[in-house]
Amino acid sequence: MVKSPPQADEPSILHMLHRVSQHAEQLFAHSIDSTGLTARQLIVLDAVFRLDRPSQTDICAATGIDRSTLADIARRLVGKGMLARRRTREDARAYAVRLTEVGRQALSRALPAVLAVDQQLLSALPPSEREGFTSALRRILETAHRRGNGPNA
Numbered sequence: 001m002v003k004s005p006p007q008a009d010e011p012s013i014l015h016m017l018h019r020v021s022q023h024a025e026q027l028f029a030h031s032i033d034s035t036g037l038t039a040r041q042l043i044v045l046d047a048v049f050r051l052d053r054p055s056q057t058d059i060c061a062a063t064g065i066d067r068s069t070l071a072d073i074a075r076r077l078v079g080k081g082m083l084a085r086r087r088t089r090e091d092a093r094a095y096a097v098r099l100t101e102v103g104r105q106a107l108s109r110a111l112p113a114v115l116a117v118d119q120q121l122l123s124a125l126p127p128s129e130r131e132g133f134t135s136a137l138r139r140i141l142e143t144a145h146r147r148g149n150g151p152n153a
Helices: 013-031 039-050 056-063 067-079 101-122 127-147
Strands: 083-087 095-099
Touching: 013 039, 013 101, 039 056, 039 067, 039 083, 039 095, 039 101, 056 067, 056 095, 067 083, 095 101, 101 127
Parallel strands: none
Antiparallel strands: 083 095
């Protein structure tokens, strides 16, 4: 007779984080329709804005997005006229990336929607728990990074 695996009373943390991520992506998609940006494209635009003429490797490190996915995202953003990239003098294999004016405008239009989604997500928690929640998420990411197995590893 084959035994079934033990059932937990609640879903795993992994499953809950995945479902919350899906919910956040859905809220983002509904709030940002007019720009045609995905959440990851916006993350890349924001990273390029914050970094000084980053390479795609720098963007990978800042966002936790893997190289092949980032290359595809960058190619799409270049196609939309939001990013410009050129080969670096130091390494002919590497690209230096910068925001175009179209990219700056898209980022400016999208950021208020991101803040609204953040607020909508946090509204599920009482105000007294919100800072603790975001602090806990930061600690999890920082710990994963220090161990070398998380975003930005």
